[in-house]
Amino acid sequence: MWTELFALISFLIALVIFLQPTYLPRLIDFLLGQTPPGPFSWPLVGARNIDSDKPWKTFTQWGERYGGAVSFFLGTEFVVVLTDIKAIRAALHSPSFDGRPLTPIGRTLNKNLGIGLTDGPAWPPQRKFAAATLRSAIGSGHPSTAYGKYSQIAVQDFLEAFAKTADQPFFVRPLIERAIVTSLSSIVHEGQLTPDDPHFPRLMEAYQSFFSASLTTNLLNIMPWLKYVPPHREKYSLLKAAVYDMAQFARDAIAEKRKVELSEAVDGTAVDFVDAFRRELENADRHPSFTEEQLTITAAELLMAGSEDSTNVLLWTVLFTALYPDDQRRIQDLLDRVVGRNRGVSLTDRKALGLVDAFIAETIRFSNAVPHPLPRRAMEDTVCLGFKIPAGTVLITNTYSVHFSEELWDEPFMFRPERFLDKEGNFCPNQNILAFGMGRRICIGEQFAKMEMFMLLASVLQRFQISLPEGMERPDPAKTSDGINLTPKPFQIRCSPR
Numbered sequence: 351m352w353t354e355l356f357a358l359i360s361f362l363i364a365l366v367i368f369l370q371p372t373y374l375p376r377l378i379d380f381l382l383g384q385t386p387p388g389p390f391s392w393p394l395v396g397a398r399n400i401d402s403d404k405p406w407k408t409f410t411q412w413g414e415r416y417g418g419a420v421s422f423f424l425g426t427e428f429v430v431v432l433t434d435i436k437a438i439r440a441a442l443h444s445p446s447f448d449g450r451p452l453t454p455i456g457r458t459l460n461k462n463l464g465i466g467l468t469d470g471p472a473w474p475p476q477r478k479f480a481a482a483t484l485r486s487a488i489g490s491g492h493p494s495t496a497y498g499k500y501s502q503i504a505v506q507d508f509l510e511a512f513a514k515t516a517d518q519p520f521f522v523r524p525l526i527e528r529a530i531v532t533s534l535s536s537i538v539h540e541g542q543l544t545p546d547d548p549h550f551p552r553l554m555e556a557y558q559s560f561f562s563a564s565l566t567t568n569l570l571n572i573m574p575w576l577k578y579v580p581p582h583r584e585k586y587s588l589l590k591a592a593v594y595d596m597a598q599f600a601r602d603a604i605a606e607k608r609k610v611e612l613s614e615a616v617d618g619t620a621v622d623f624v625d626a627f628r629r630e631l632e633n634a635d636r637h638p639s640f641t642e643e644q645l646t647i648t649a650a651e652l653l654m655a656g657s658e659d660s661t662n663v664l665l666w667t668v669l670f671t672a673l674y675p676d677d678q679r680r681i682q683d684l685l686d687r688v689v690g691r692n693r694g695v696s697l698t699d700r701k702a703l704g705l706v707d708a709f710i711a712e713t714i715r716f717s718n719a720v721p722h723p724l725p726r727r728a729m730e731d732t733v734c735l736g737f738k739i740p741a742g743t744v745l746i747t748n749t750y751s752v753h754f755s756e757e758l759w760d761e762p763f764m765f766r767p768e769r770f771l772d773k774e775g776n777f778c779p780n781q782n783i784l785a786f787g788m789g790r791r792i793c794i795g796e797q798f799a800k801m802e803m804f805m806l807l808a809s810v811l812q813r814f815q816i817s818l819p820e821g822m823e824r825p826d827p828a829k830t831s832d833g834i835n836l837t838p839k840p841f842q843i844r845c846s847p848r
């Protein structure tokens with residue numbers, strides 16, 4: 351029996367070495383202490399005792415024990431978790447860590463196209479192009495621009511939907527989703543998605559399947575071979591169908607836009623992403639990565655990444671207005687002083703309404719909504735913080751240990767929006783917020799998301815009082831539905847006209 355067991359283990363080790371030749375050299379480096387310190391990792395299995403519901407808690411404890419960079423194996427994959435701000439800054443600003451893990455979604459389903467899940471020669475020109483296009487499509491957000499116009503439509507629709515709830519308890523998520531996706535569509539493919547669009551439910555269904563399978567996504571990002579193993583295989587099929595639906599929606603939207611001549615569509619006005627890309631396709635000197643398929647995948651990705659993350663953060667923000675009524679009242683007093691009640695909120699009010707941005711920033715910190723910004727991959731053998739980091743290492747940022755660090759924040763476990771205000775009440779951003787990532791792959795939609803969240807939150811609080819319905823259980827922000835993002839468990843609110 352021992353001989354057979356020994357033969358089986360030898361066979362498995364030989365198989366792993368054959369399939370993943372980097373495993374053994376990394377294991378040796380790890381055992382010799384060349385790589386960052388970390389917990390014991392069982393051969394082929396990797397580190398045990400990771401809290402599967404709240405891995406960031408385990409990573410925070412490891413950070414306290416081993417330091418700002420902790421290494422271990424997950425299965426045969428070598429992983430470094432960054433837990434303190436110095437280690438995170440050092441790594442995420444380095445071109446050596448520009449890569450993304452070789453995920454089945456990025457590499458197989460998206461065919462290595464798009465921006466967020468790829469790397470290599472196509473990523474720099476595609477990221478630069480998309481970031482510049484979004485910046486110019488958003489512009490000042492003035493109502494004369496496409497984005498300004500749709501943002502107003504989205505705000506109006508949002509307020510009407512709130513008013514229709516007539517003081518009755520309701521789930522706010524679908525309302526937020528509609529508003530965000532409407533505005534986002536104006537900068538991705540203007541005119542293709544309005545709040546009453548019949549395609550809306552189909553798209554939301556695809557997003558829902560995508561994110562309901564997202565715990566699997568987190569694991570697949572690190573151990574892609576899991577896609578062949580039940581129950582991940584079934585979840586992977588769900589993901590595949592959702593990715594297909596999103597791409598099909600983008601294809602249809604692009605085809606609709608093609609019905610309008612490009613010169614008419616862009617004539618002197620702000621250009622959305624699809625039209626800017628169409629124009630680039632006609633440029634003879636374009637980078638070879640500008641292709642039809644790249645356009646489809648990126649348009650689908652921008653709409654999906656942008657809407658899910660922004661919806662989730664705004665959902666947290668609305669929940670916190672109900673949980674912290676004193677802060678809500680202070681925002682409303684400020685709105686009354688700055689905007690009054692006779693006109694709508696506009697982006698030009700933003701500077702004088704610093705408390706609204708401070709409330710959103712504190713929500714982002716306190717909710718831990720993005721526990722691990724998209725992982726990175728070491729593109730080459732490198733040295734970071736004095737340790738060897740082999741090419742192919744997966745890097746995970748642990749937001750929780752930074753957002754709740756006693757060294758970085760005064761009373762980090764208290765919800766206190768004022769920590770983001772100066773003495774005059776101006777909003778002061780803080781560089782230790784990691785929800786949008788950091789460095790060379792920082793989110794390209796950050797400014798849009800913050801603008802949109804400001805507009806929707808300020809507009810709704812100007813008109814309505816948000817509260818928790820009497821007799822219902824008080825939502826506990828520590829209890830979340832976990833996936834790529836942390837989402838509050840479904841909750842209802844009540845809103846009463848002010």
Ligand code: HEM
Nearest residue numbers: 466656659660663723724785786787788791792793795799
């Ligand atoms: C509250 C809203 C949002 C959050 C919390 C968020 C968060 C993130 C994070 C954590 C990353 C990874 C950064 C890194 O690797 O360092 C990212 C990347 C990205 N985000 Fe966002 N995002 C939001 C909104 C948006 C919006 C509105 C868009 C599009 C309009 C967008 C498009 C992207 C893209 C394309 C990338 C990939 C960048 C790259 O890999 O080079 N995001 N986002």
